Amino acid sequence: DAGVTQSPTHLIKTRGQQVTLRCSPKSGHDTVSWYQQALGQGPQFIFQYYEEEERQRGNFPDRFSGHQFPNYSSELNVNALLLGDSALYLCASSPGTRGYEQYFGPGTRLTVT
Amino acid sequence: GDSVTQMEGPVTLSEEAFLTINCTYTATGYPSLFWYVQYPGEGLQLLLKATKADDKGSNKGFEATYRKETTSFHLEKGSVQVSDSAVYFCALSSSNQFYFGTGTSLTVIP
Numbered sequence: 217d218a219g220v221t222q223s224p225t226h227l228i229k230t231r232g233q234q235v236t237l238r239c240s241p242k243s244g245h246d247t248v249s250w251y252q253q254a255l256g257q258g259p260q261f262i263f264q265y266y267e268e269e270e271r272q273r274g275n276f277p278d279r280f281s282g283h284q285f286p287n288y289s290s291e292l293n294v295n296a297l298l299l300g301d302s303a304l305y306l307c308a309s310s311p312g313t314r315g316y317e318q319y320f321g322p323g324t325r326l327t328v329t
Numbered sequence: 330g331d332s333v334t335q336m337e338g339p340v341t342l343s344e345e346a347f348l349t350i351n352c353t354y355t356a357t358g359y360p361s362l363f364w365y366v367q368y369p370g371e372g373l374q375l376l377l378k379a380t381k382a383d384d385k386g387s388n389k390g391f392e393a394t395y396r397k398e399t400t401s402f403h404l405e406k407g408s409v410q411v412s413d414s415a416v417y418f419c420a421l422s423s424s425n426q427f428y429f430g431t432g433t434s435l436t437v438i439p
Contacts (some may be wrong), residue, residue, distance in 0.1 A: 249427065258333075258418050258429030259373070272425040306373065316361045316380070316422040320373040 218243065220309050220321035228327045229297050237292045237324045241309030247271075248290040249318065250282060251306040259306055265290055266312055294326075302328045331356045335419040335430035342409055342437050350404040350433045352393075352419035360423040362386075362395050362402040367416045367432075376404075376417070409437045 221240045229235050241248050247266045251259035261274035265284035284290045288309075294301055304325050308318035336351040354360065364376040364386070377386030382397035391406045402419060414437050419430040 251427075251429075256431075258420075258431045259427075260429070261427045264425055274426060308373075316363070316378065318375065318427075320365075322372045 220307055220319050222305075222307050222321040222324050224324060225322070226325045226327075228329060230329055231297055231299060233297050234293065234295045235297060235326060237294075237305050237307075237326070238289065239292070239307030239309075239321060240289045241307075242319050244311060245309035245319070246288050246312045247310045248284060248288065249308045249310070250290070250292045251308065252276075252301075253304040253306055253323070255303075262292070297328045299328050302326060331360065331421060331423050331426065331428050333419050333421050333428050333430040335417075336433055337431070339434040339436060342435070344411055344437055344439050345408045346437075348404070348406040348409045348413075348435070350417055350419075350435070352402045352404065352430060354400050354402065354419075354421050354428075356400075356421060356423050358423050360421045362393070363420040363422065364391070364393055364402070364404050365418040365420055365429075367418070369415070373418070409435075411437045411439055413437050 223238045249264040250262040253259045263273040268284045279295045281293045304323040306323045307321045310318045332355045361380045363378045365373045366376045377388040379386040379395035385394045393404045416432045418432045421428045
């Protein structure tokens, strides 16, 4: 059983560019959450998708947007990249009935130069 | 708003020592509480959870009790091993939002 997978593993972008990160949830999971983890910090909640809709959102600007597809996979889009967006982006999936049981992917390391 | 505060590290212990990592929370509702662990080179893993007051979560010899009166969820283990060396995160879930602490790095030396 494949766990949560994310792509790409690493990414380098320039300030002002746009980026798309991808996540495939664990088999049987229908809920996907995205987190930003700066170096030496805990993950910060960006948003959660369930039934192809954003169910909850953390304190992140509108430059951060997402999408969930019918197969439950998800994308995180970040527009107008800033240097401060450099971080590890984590995807977590969970079953809708137990949304707190999150399984995390390995993350995508984004560097903005 | 809701938040989690956990003990700052790093923490260094000898093998077989007793471990406590403190975690306190602030929440307006009735949150679920978690401890996650991140071993070197690996992703975050759920270690244990408690979904209501007085629940005790346990796994791999680790325990934590959800104390509503002190708004705490301290992680304990009676005898740590070298293989427990990792970063430990306390987390809270409320209304489908999640809040993590900043993490506590634990190193266990033989």
